[in-house]
Amino acid sequence: MYDGTSRTLARGNGRMSRAWRLVRSSPTLIARGLGYPEKRTFVKKLVNTYYEDCINLSLVFPGRGPWRLRWLALRAVGVYLHNTVLYNAPRMWRGFDVYNADALARARSHGKGVVVAGQHLGPQRYSFSELGTAELKVVAAMTEFFIGHAAAWVRRVEGDLVAGPQVDGVRKVTMLAVEEPTCALKMMRALRRQEAVMFDLDGNIGVGGEERTLEGSILLSFLGRQVHVRHGVAYLGYRSGAPVLPVIALWGARGRPEMHYFEPILAHEGESLAEFSQRCLKEIYGLLESVVLEHPAQWEMWPHFFKWLPPPPRFGELDPDSTVLAGETEALASLLERTPGSPVAVKPENAFVMRIRGKNLFVDAVNHRYFFVSPPTRRLLKRLHAGSTLGRIVREVGRGRSRDAVLLDLARFRLLNLLETTPARA
16 A cells, blocks of 8 residues: 555564564463453354355455455454454554654644544554554544443553553543534534544444434445445534544555555635535545455455445335236246247346355345345356346256246346346336
8 A cells, every 4th residue: 555655664563573472462362362251242243244244245346256255254354353362462562654644744734633534444443542642632533332442442551561652642542422412512622622533434334323324424436336424524624624634554564554644635715515525525435445445354344334335125025925026027927938039147246146154145236235045046046147048047947946936036136137138128
């Protein structure tokens, strides 16, 4: 990701130094692991994260194939474990290699504080303390659920390191629950004191759920899809006049932790709130997209990505009792009688089946949805990937199924705009 901008390398981040610190921290990690009261819950979370990553990665990278997606999901779980180890053993931490720190200085030069837009990438939690080491007081805005985890991490940093720049950094961080009624007022006051207010952008995840997002969301193109995102970071920057500073933490070359500052974003003269929000968030999520595409295993939001998207039509609309589905099935039956040689196919990148926990998970990458299907449906889809004719599909697949069952599956694929047929619909 290094683009030639200024950088400052942290001492002690070489491979040998990191390996030695891991060995020295092993007793602490073992003791804290044994003392963790919910070990089974943690293991279950890792397993669920792996499967959720598989599903959501398949919707963004369908061309990679099931086994490559599984390997990518496994790597993502590995990065999550790596970060967890680091958060539980602060003695292993020696700071970031900082890139383009001049951008932070330019943002602070306006004298109105800084709205910092962070991301769930790499060792992002240490980015809060990194801002503190830059002699900047930080207000970390997060949900009440995560404040307890963050406070425990701060106590570990203070207890394990006792003194030093990282301890000084975390002591400059104040955590603020976004559920508080006076949250916005406290953030505005912090900016007037020329402090930093930092968010980790979560798309439309957060207080109030999806309904709250859709009330005043921004619709953006992200990872090839239209997503709804909250505009709080842009709103705060616009109303306060403070620059919005995009920040990305990342595991860089040879596993070195990197902190990248990007150019601050300010409202133009005469620009409306809506215009600024669109431009600001488009730039921030554009940066995130470029990094996620280059380092997909480092993004921790994969299990939640489907929540960022507008909800698809309910699968109940395709129920066998549906009049629309019945009509589509009859139309295919009529087409079969008239022109059994009609070509039919489904593109593999648009829809495929993955084996998840012994079940067949149908992934509809066009409509961003997934559901379990039977083995015969899986075999039918495999035939459609290779391409065939309507008559041949019904004849060959129908050896173990009824003709109506095959046509019913084909009708579902067609209603989802997945089935390609040359003739127009009957």
